[in-house]
Amino acid sequence: MKKFFTKVQPVQSGLYHKQSAPEEPLPYRIHLRLQPDGSGVLVVNAATVLHLNPTAAEYAYHFIKGTAPEAAAKEIASRYRIDRNTALQDYNDFSARIQRLVTTTDLDPESYLDFDRLLPHSVDLSAPLRLDCALTYRLPADTQAGYAPVKRVDRELTTDEWFGILDKAWQFGIPHVTFTGGEATLRDDLVDLIARAEKNGQVCGLLTDGLKLADQAYLELLLKTGLDHLLFMLQLDNETSWKALETIVPEDIFVTVHLTVTKDNFSSTAPALERLASLGVKSLSLTFADPQLPHSDLQDKAAALGLALKHDLPVPYSANHPVALETAEDNVRGGAGKAWLYVEPDGDVLPAQGLADQILGNALRDPFNRIYKNDLLQKSNDEKRSS
Numbered sequence: 001m002k003k004f005f006t007k008v009q010p011v012q013s014g015l016y017h018k019q020s021a022p023e024e025p026l027p028y029r030i031h032l033r034l035q036p037d038g039s040g041v042l043v044v045n046a047a048t049v050l051h052l053n054p055t056a057a058e059y060a061y062h063f064i065k066g067t068a069p070e071a072a073a074k075e076i077a078s079r080y081r082i083d084r085n086t087a088l089q090d091y092n093d094f095s096a097r098i099q100r101l102v103t104t105t106d107l108d109p110e111s112y113l114d115f116d117r118l119l120p121h122s123v124d125l126s127a128p129l130r131l132d133c134a135l136t137y138r139l140p141a142d143t144q145a146g147y148a149p150v151k152r153v154d155r156e157l158t159t160d161e162w163f164g165i166l167d168k169a170w171q172f173g174i175p176h177v178t179f180t181g182g183e184a185t186l187r188d189d190l191v192d193l194i195a196r197a198e199k200n201g202q203v204c205g206l207l208t209d210g211l212k213l214a215d216q217a218y219l220e221l222l223l224k225t226g227l228d229h230l231l232f233m234l235q236l237d238n239e240t241s242w243k244a245l246e247t248i249v250p251e252d253i254f255v256t257v258h259l260t261v262t263k264d265n266f267s268s269t270a271p272a273l274e275r276l277a278s279l280g281v282k283s284l285s286l287t288f289a290d291p292q293l294p295h296s297d298l299q300d301k302a303a304a305l306g307l308a309l310k311h312d313l314p315v316p317y318s319a320n321h322p323v324a325l326e327t328a329e330d331n332v333r334g335g336a337g338k339a340w341l342y343v344e345p346d347g348d349v350l351p352a353q354g355l356a357d358q359i360l361g362n363a364l365r366d367p368f369n370r371i372y373k374n375d376l377l378q379k380s381n382d383e384k385r386s387s
Contacts, residue, residue, distance in 0.1 A: 011034055011038070011057070011058055011061050012034070013034045013035055013036045013126075014033075014034055014173070015031060015032070015033050015034075015127075015170075015173040015175060016031070016032045016033075016034070016061060016064045016065070017029065017030060017031045017032070017064065017175065017201045018030045018063070018064040018066075019201070020102075025103075026102070026103045027252075028044070028045055028102035028103065029045060029046070029203055029228065030042065030043070030044055030045075030064060030098070030102065031043040031046075031175035031176075031201075031203070032057070032060045032061060032064055033125075033126065033127070033173055033175070034057055034061065035057075035126060036126075037054070038054030038057060038058075039051070039052060039053055039054055039057055040052040040054075040056070040057030040060055040061075041125065041129075042057075042060050042098075043129060043175055043176070044098075044101055044102055045102065045203070045254075046130070046175070046176045046203040046205070046228065046229065048101065049129065055076070055080060055090075056094065058076060058079070059072070059076070059090070059091050059094040059095070060094070060098070062075075062076075062091065063094070063095050063098055069088055069091055069092055069095070070088065072087075072088075072091050073085075073087040073088035073091050074087075076090075076091065125338060125339065126173060127172050127173035127174055127368070127372060128174050128338065128339055128340050128341050128372065129174070129175065129176060129339045129340060130174065130175075130176040130177070130178060130339065130340040130341075131169050131174050131176070131177045131178070131340065131341055131342075131343060132177075132178045132180055132314040132340060132341070132342045132343065132352075132353060133162070133165070133166075133177055133178065133179050133180065133193075133343045134180050134181055134182060134342065134343060134344050134345050134353070135156070135157075135162070135179055135180070135181055135182070135184045135187045135190070135193070135345060136156055136181050136182040136183070136184065136186055136187055136345050137152070137153060137181060137182040137344075137345055138181070138182050138183060138186045139181070139182055139183050139186075140183055140186075140209065140211070152344065152356060153344055153345045153346040153348075154346065155345075155346055156187075156345045156346070157345060157346065157347055157364065159189040159192055159193070161347070161364055162189075162193055162196075163193075163196050164364065165343065165347065165363045165364060166193070166196050166197055166200060166202070167196075167200065168363070168367070168368055169202075169363075169368060170200040170201065170202055172367075172368035172369065172372075174202070174368070175201075175202055175203060176202060176203040176204075176205070177197050177202050177203070177204055177205070178204075178205040178206070178207060178231070178313075178314055179193060179194070179204070179205070179206050179207065180206075180207040180314050180353070181207070181345075182345070183208065183209055184206060184207065184208055185206075185208050185209075185211075185212040185213070190206075190222075191221055191222065191225050194206075194222060194225045194226050194227050195225050195226060197226065198225060198226025203228050203229075204226055204227055204228050204229075205227075205228060205229045205230065205231065206222070206227055206229075206230050206231070207230075207231040207233065207258075207313075207314055207315070208230070208231070208232065208233065209232075209233045209235065209241065210230075210232045210233065210234075210241065210244040210245060210248060211240060211241065211244050213230075213244055213247065213248055214240070214243060214244035214247050216247065219247065219248065219251065223251060223252065223253060227253065228253070228254070229253060229254040229255070229256070230248065230253055230254070230255045230256070231256050231257075231258055231285065231313050231314070231315075232244075232245055232248065232255055232256070232257050232258065233258050233315075234257050234258065234259055234272075234276075236259065236265050236268055236269070236272050237265070237268075242275075245257065245279065245281075246279060249279050249280050249281060250280070254283070255281060255283065256283035256284065256285050256310050256313060257276055257281050257283070257284055257285070258284075258285040258286070258287070258313070258315055259272065259284070259285070259286055259287075260287045260288075260289060260315070261286060261287065261288045261289065261293060261298065262289040262290065263289070263290055263293065266293055269298060270297075270298065270301050273298070273301050273302055273305055273307060274305065276305075276307065277305040277306060277307060281307065282306065282307065282308060283307065283308050283310055284302050284307040284308065284309055284310065285309070285310045285311070285313050285315065286298065286299075286302075286309065287315050312335055312339070312340070314340075314342065314352075314353050315353070335352075336351040336352035336355065337351025337352065337355075337358075337360070338351075340352065341360070341371070341372070342355075343363045346362075347362045347363045347364035347365070348361075348362050348363075349361050349362065349363050349366075349371050360372075360374040361374060
């Protein structure tokens, strides 16, 4: 009788991950963050975030650990006092739904798989889901200086210092890192940093103007090292930029193209979307330099061409950063400082790119649990929840 009323103790909290085997046709990476209360947050390919109750979280734990179905069912049946056949059926059903989710593109988990998908800022998180790492604020020689706040930092972290930050982020439970700038490919150690993230098990993305990736050998090196996805900053009037994109899109990597829409280039943006669709681009990020520009026209055009809009990605620094002007303004503001953090080239941590007046700490010197519990950040998140 005592055992019957004993409270079920959840699986040990922490971050767990699983990566597809090389021979599988569609690569995937899954991260499960088990919360102290037994619930879980499942992140699929750094794109789909699912909230799991304690039972489903334990199913996910065994799926990631590769536990044999019979063994998983035996343990779950004993812990949750259900019969073993029911536990086995539920576990196999859960595994099949996850397998379908990770191997089927454009599948809505809410409509087809009966999972609760959530906005990254709609629940309390024990750690961010993503860390945006500005490796440098240096820019190519022909780029306008205003696109990066070069005067904000007086030095760049060394390779070993970045290694330390990536390791600390992984230990804290951050499953996803994005390397940005400035122009991240100007760092000679970019390949080494991608390799470190890959060794940790982190999903790794890169924000770049893509011009260096037109070098096929360099592009293949990044892909072989472990780069998982790319945010390509397209320069509409630069054919070299288009040629680089044409080189990248056929490769085995997920590509989102970013466009900054201005009054000067607005008339050429719609034809550009058609050209992107013809190249096979499926994902698009937009920033509008002028809030008065007709956002909905381009959004409708993108939808008609099958271009999915992404609103929560870092973009190059400018006065018109996405926290202020992105069309999904509430989602971006809600996730900043909660679902993602931003590290400047000297290690200072901001809630998001462009929020230079909100330094939360320094990733080199301060532990992430202290940064993430910064009073300034907590006050901001409380205001978001009450608004």
